[in-house]
Amino acid sequence: MVQEIIIIFVFLLAAGYLLRLGYKSFFSKEAGCAKGCGGGCSTIDLAKIQREIEARQALK
Incomplete structure (x- = not known):
């Protein structure tokens, strides 16, 4: 009984x-x-994402 109460x-x-x-x-x-x-840590920086996309596209 005591074990059930503890659980x-x-x-x-x-x-x-x-x-x-x-x-x-x-x-x-x-x-x-x-x-x-x-x-x-959970905030989204859309401007940073856009800059990264543009930088990757410029390298191609």
Whole structure:
């Protein structure tokens, strides 16, 4: 009986953690990803991509 309670408790903690990660990744007002490091690793710089494409086309 005690083992079942421990398993349920660990499962609920894991489910809560996953829900928190999902919530932070979709509804966070801060820039960056759910890791919380504050880096802009998930931002897309379209101007940089365009410059890279033009540079590759110029080399051909």
